Amino acid sequence: MPTIQIAEQAGVGSNGDPRPTExxxxxxxxxxxxxDGATAPSPExxxxxxxxxxLGKQLADELGARPDDDLGAVLARAIAEVAKTHDLRPGSSPSSTVAMLRWNAERVDALVLADSPIVAFGRSGHEVLADGRIAALRAAGKLYTGADVRARRNAADGFWVAEADPAAAGEALRRSWPRDEIETVLLASDGVAVAVDDYGLFDWHDVRALARAQGxxxxLEAVRVAERGDPHGARWPRAKRHDDQALVLVEFAN
Incomplete structure (x- = not known):
């Protein structure tokens, strides 16, 4: 069984006040x-x-009941069950990114929906499984307002995220690797991935090296230090001064 380490840290709300991590x-x-739950666009x-x-609890239940099922099918069932149980409707419900990693003696499977990447390190290098649709839309100025986000969420010309429509699971990105080729896997919410993708503080090899050497x-703190040096988002425009952070390090013994 691999060794798993987890680090989490809450960010702040859009108004700058502390609040529990999402x-x-x-x-x-x-x-x-x-x-990574998305901040609700309205207080309603x-x-x-x-x-x-x-959704995380439902995914865990689904994986426990059907450990060999396709990850996309697992996600679709979980989205549908949460929506049914809590009477959620597409287009007017809260949403979340999803990153799933599963392993057995033969292979390692990964699924990513929206901007919580998975990075697998192996004998021949590393592979980043990342859904870049949100970043591409932001770079093109197409997610400027809350109305833009709502219009393009789970739309053919937009981005896909877990919400109330199980069809979103079919838009997730997936990879599988032979188990004996994988050494380490990182899972990160965008509050951590931003250090690589936007701030340029590290590459993913640096993230793994720092995590192994110093924890x-x-x-997480290196990201916070950078953000405290840019408190008003002049260098790195962002909706919140500090986003929630979650980082997982999975070390496989080969």
Whole structure:
């Protein structure tokens, strides 16, 4: 069984005030789940962290009941069950990213929906499984307002995220690797991945090296130090001064 380390840290709300993290990490005997609930666009909606917690638990239940099922099918069932149980409707419900890692004696499977990447390190290098649709839309100026986000969420010309429509699971990105070729896997919410993708503080090899040498919280704190040096988002424009952070390090013994 691999060794699993987890580090989490809450960010702040859009108003700058502290609030509980909306990231959720769950571990099973043969899987790790990381979900990042999206901040609700209006106070009438339940928070994204509430939804991410429910969806994470449902995913864990589904994986426990059907450990060999296709990860996309597992995600679709979980989305449908949470939506049914809590009467959620597409387009007017909270949402969450999903990163799923599962392993057995033969292979390692991964699934990513929205911007919580998985990075697998092996004998021949590393592979980043990342859903770049949100970043591409932001770079093109197409997610400037909350209305833009709502219009393009789970739309053919937009981005896909877990919400109330199980069809979103079919848009997830997936990879499988032979088990004996994988040494380490990282899972990260975008509050950590931003250090690589936007801030340019590290590459993923640096993240792994720092996590191994000084612990996972050293990675999280390095991001915070950079953000405290840019408190008003002049260098790195962002909706919140500090986002929630979640980082998981899975070390396979080969």
């Amino acid at each position: 990231d959720h990490v769950l571990t099973l005997d043969d899987a790790v789940l990381l979900l 909606q339940p928070p994204g962290g509430w939804y991410a917690g429910l 996972l919280h050293a990675v």
